[in-house]
Amino acid sequence: MSTEVSMERLVRTYLAANGDEDVQEVVSAIESGSSTVLLLVRALGEPLTSTEDAVRTRGLNLLSEVLTRIPKEKLSEQATRVLTKFYIDKLEDLHVIVPALKGILSLESFSHFGDEEAVKVFEALVQNIKMRAHVQATRFIVFMIIDALLKHRRDALKSLGNVFIGGYIELANGEKDPRNLLQAFSIDRVILTEFETKSKIDDLFDITFCYFPISWKPPAGDPYGISTDDLRNALRQCLSATSLFGPLAMPTFLEKLSATVGAAKIDTLQSMTACFPIYGQTALQPFAQKTWDALRMEIFQPLNDETQDYSLKTLISFIQTSYPSTDAQLDGIAVEITKECIGLLKEPERDQAKHAIKTLGALLESSPAVAKHACGQSLDTLLRLFRDPSAGSARGAVMDAITGLLSSLMRAAADGLYDVSEVLASKKDELVSCFVSSIRSSSLRQNALNAILEITQIAGLITTEEITFMCQACTEILLEESSQETQETLLQVLKQFSRNAPKALEETCLPLLFAQLPDEAPALEADEKREHYWRILSALQSLCLEPVLFQVLVVRLVTKLDIICSLKLDDSPEALIEVSAAYSHAILETLRKTIQSKIHAKHNDFAKYLDQLVPRLFSIFLRAALSPSSVRQIPCNTILILDASNIVNLLTQTASSTEQARFVTSLFHAYFNGTYTQIAYDAVRIPKDVPFTPFATDASSKSKDLVPILCGAIIGLRKEVDLSIDIPTAMVKRFAEWCLSTADSALQRDAVLRALSTLINKRLEDITPFMNETLPSYGNDVLLNPTVSLPRRLVCLELWVWVGRALLVRSDDSIRTLVDDLFDLFPDSNIAYDAALAIGRISQGGVDVLTKENHATIRFLHMQKFFNLLIPTLITGAKDTSVPDTTRQTLYLAALAAVVINIPHAVLSQVLPSILPLLFRCLQLSDAGLRANVAEVFAAIAADDVLASTSLTEHSPSLIKALLANSVPVAGEPTSVRLRVAALKSLAAIPAAIRYDVLHPLKPTVISQLGKAVDDHKRSVRKEAVEARAKWYRYHG
């Protein structure tokens, strides 16, 4: 008895307070079993019969709300039935309809809600709800209820037959709100696919096609999160749900297609494409001619390329549906379309012929029977036209037309629509011989090459012998062709051959190319010969990616390199050494770029080259470095050494840990113990009189120059690889010491600093003594010590940059100390400016050294973290007026300008308000490079419309003046192409980002000032100026 009382009390409390916690109390009471839903209904007896509308509403609200929250098993079969009946009655009361609907919606999900209830609910909805009288939210609940009923009680509704469909149509008719429509469309789709709809199809057609095509656009700010495309797709699902729509829909489609433009037209085309296969042949048949007439309009007089593309897709769907079988006697519309298009091919260079080819291409991608017919007819016509002696200048256009067809055939083959090889079998020989004879004529070459490129991509069509034949012809032409564009196409074709039949290339093409490479470098004046070897090498580079071809490339090029580098140069002029070195450089770069492309293409045949390629290269360099002769030798050229080290780096990167460990151990033995036999090929040829000790203080410059090769390997090492001869901290210290005292060129130093940086980055845990003791002592004794010579301090500054980068990339906190050391240099005018720039260099991060490829430790969002640390210091420094001298502020501005270009966009938008005034001051720094940084940042900001309009609008007039001042050279002020280009790019981006009324007083000034910029003496600057000026001319209110 007490429970009943408590329920009544709870109900009273709720009615008085209407609070959520009161609902929750009722729910807990029912959940705990101390009360039941029926008791709640009884307790609600009085409120629910109250004469006050508000009281009844609130009472029913409580019940509905409770139903949504209690566990689904809390309602017995009996109770469910009673409640259903109860709610259905309530639907008659207009004032409580909303809570009643909500109650029904949750009731529906209870386990005992059965078929009988479903039918009753549906009937009551139809009977009592006049949809047009209710607001969107209420109608939405009705749709939700029907959707839920369809989901759980579909069979019960099916048994209602036309009563259900008729009732639903009445409810859904006239709905306009996009939120409700999305729901309605998903219901429509279920009805159309699952229900017997034949007798009601007209009405269903009316309530779906009346929305087509959707022209609704979401209001600004999109409060519902519904896009036009959401609605379009949902509606399309309905339109294509049943074949019964076919006869009704076709006239509608055709009418809408001619009446719409833009997105609505594309929607129509897409819907047609989707619906045709469902509607089927019979439905399409009566409308075939009209459909083609409509599509012809869109294809031959296209509004734009996009509409044409979609129309062609519709045509494919149309033909596929109209000609389902493969061997039928062909007649009707497809024959007519083919004939019409072939008629237009008679003048192949005209606009309409291009459209005709696209149309024929669509037929080739449709059903097999039509494709065979169209392919035979059109190729016959085109080949006849091509053979016609009077064709003359039209041949190129004919060839292009054939290419267009081949590319459709290639797609048909790739999609497996039919056996393309079989269809083309009778034409193949003639096509191939026509192409090969055409590439020999310079006027048709480009067109024929495009055709070959397409035909070889048709899977399974061209045999290896045919490829060999074409390959031979293409190679011969490659050697004599001068047009760059044609050469590129030739290489593309040969590259395609190399994938299909590498052997053909190895046998025909490569020997011819290698034979073109001279054994001696051409003389300095022989520019054409030099151009020639560049061309051959770049061809080889793009062709030799396949493993078997790459193997040939490596062997041939290294042999060539060995020959060039072994030249006796005793009394040769300096120029000969230089041209030979340049030739060697080109060869090494070819190897490197080929490896790079292979890595990019995810090849994995590199392992053996650590043993095959590296020892041969190493040996070439070592022979020269240890030669007792004082004559300069080609391999001593540092550019070549760097080339080699880049190759070593790439090969190391890709190796496994075990291979790396073995390889780097033999390198260490060579560099630190002088035992190089393991790593040098043909070691007997290396002079024995001089030991190889590059890290010794008394080592010759020539041997020290070989250090970068070792560095290349170290940079690519994986973290877990053991350094074998040294513990990491000793190795790092040895390198740092060597940089500061022994190295005698910037090149040697920088290579070692890069290696050192990667070691610090990967092995930070293992080098605590270096970080805690050695580095601070360098700081105090060298970097911050004004009595030490400036060059030595600058080397130390460089060390700071590289250690800084290593720490930045892994987000290590100790970077703070390091950067503070650099700020501490600001009072020392000798080194202050270098220190400011060094901060900028650190902020570049890992550049191309500390990369994922080199297995560096890279933390997520490391840049963000670094800049959050750095920017406040820079702001404080640049605003600090406690020192009367402005040099200090300028240093902070310079540092800001140096780092700003590296700030990630996300961070930039956060800090922009606080640094914007400083950036304006940065545009007046004397260093043109720093100003260019800032101008580039402004270009990036202006390109982001939202960021620009929020942050720049207020200051835009002064920004524009500053940018204009930097966009033309001013006598006596340093400038650069990069600065002017960046300033002009920012100016060009502004009209799109800033409202016209803010800037209109400046328009004449900008246009007149840009009139000077279009007369810049550099072409690249003029191009930007023209672009910017055109944008400003078009800037209107």
Place this chain on the structure above:
Amino acid sequence: MASITEIYNANPIIAASVNTARTKPIRHETRYLWSDDPDSKGPLSGLAGSREESDEDSEEGEEIDNIEIFELLRGIYDPEHPLTLEQLQVVNPSHIFIRPPNPPSPGAATNVLVEFTPTVPHCGMSTIIGLALRVRLLRALPERMKVDIRVRKGSHQSENALNKQLNDKERVAAALENTALLEVVEKCLAGEQPTLI
């Protein structure tokens, strides 16, 4: 909006794009000895001192030539087709002539002559095309360059009248006062197909 319903040439011939990539000048300088490709990459490649950057900003000028003017014009859209003037071969680099002042003096005008070829001799769009060319060059060339726009000899039935119209300052200015006309020209310049019909 002017309503022009007649299509003057419904099926024009389309030309392939002209390749205007400049062949690299061959010079006996170090960089051309060392590489034909300025952007070589690698973790150690920056070390040898960047050979390219140093002469990027050399004071050596690059004069405006006919190719550059052609590049300014090639992307303009035909008022009648969704095609560019280049595709329709209305403009052509070999029909652009530049005559620097003789003797060379800094203030003197350089003369530019642009000849264009209407797709059909009765093309009624020629004035709009000519106007578009003029507006583009007015905006994109420095003031010291004086531009003449003419139809190619023999390519249009009312050649003389057209040439007179296109080079008459006042008539050009008056045409640009006409907002409807200017809008069409702006659309041609912006690379959009103007809606004439």
